[in-house]
Amino acid sequence: MANDPIHQFQINTIVPIEIAGIDFSFTNSSLFMLVTTGAVAAFLVLSTTGRGLVPGRWQAAAEMSYEFVASMLRDAAGTQGMRFFPLVFSLFMFVLFANLFGMFPYFFTVTSHIIVTFALAMLVIGTVIVYGFMKHGFGFLKLFVPEGIPGALVPLVVMIEVISFLSRPISLSVRLFANMLAGHITLKVFAGFVVSLTSLGAIGIGGAILPLLMTIAMTALEFLVSFLQAYVFAVLTCMYLNDALHPSH
């Protein structure tokens, strides 16, 4: 059981709730989502209460995260894109904190479940579609018809563009989920080698150093991946939002 690398992703019900035959139970996943949101809110609120003109260490960190996301959004979608800043910033902080919380031993990694990442991706794509139609009406459909295409090719190109557009939420969600899942499984497998090798006596303990070193290296890599995936998620969100703002490719 302790060596089962998949066990860490199991959903356990903490408070069973059932409404009209549908399971709404409060699970360990919900708990960690709550903790993640709470930690993000606490970090931002507590670090900015000082409101120093010269920021302290915590305030500097909060300001840095703001600047980071703001410049990312401005680069990808222009100043007009700043109206989506709350969405992008919340997504970035949520994914980042969820990934980093997953790095604590015995903690549950929220983003290692595809349904969570898919819900986040659908939120992004839903925003793009709703805002695109709201702002441009049917002009938003120009997104699928690049200009200067010969008339005979239009149906084919539109089909390809539509598939390309539909693949976005899938690739967005699968990327984050697969990275977190694969990373945590690999970590657990290598850490499991250490435990099973040490039970083999002196030679085993000597041999266990190798997977231990690997585990340490993987841990560092996982921290990098945690940040990187949050970053990639936010960058792509910005780019898709850019399509909603300027649909003529």
Place this chain on the structure above:
Amino acid sequence: MAEGSDPERASRTGRTDLDEVRKRLDALDDKLDVHRPDPVDEQKAKMERSNYAMAIRVSSDFIAAIFVGGALGWFLDSVAGTSPFGLIVLLLLGFAAGVLNVMRTLGLVAMPKGEQAPPSARRRDTEDNGREDG
């Protein structure tokens, strides 16, 4: 040649002055260089990070399009009863969309003519640099 030796001398001394100033500027630049962060090192570190991110992005973009194409074709087949042609055609279209996705991600597909350059042009520029160096 022979005439106007004064202005000539003046220009010569002017040139030496200029050379001296240039030399002093170079020396100062060298001194300053020590304190400047090495742009090559910085860029290398940034690129290594972005290369890894790019590899994941490209592969997932490609696979997702094929997956969506296949799923759409399978769905159409089961609704319209045209099995297996919908699957075949849409899988191929999905493949085309996957290639398009990858080329978009890498910034290889140029924007259509007569369009204003999108604000994301800056992003593509940095990616272009990364590709040349890598």
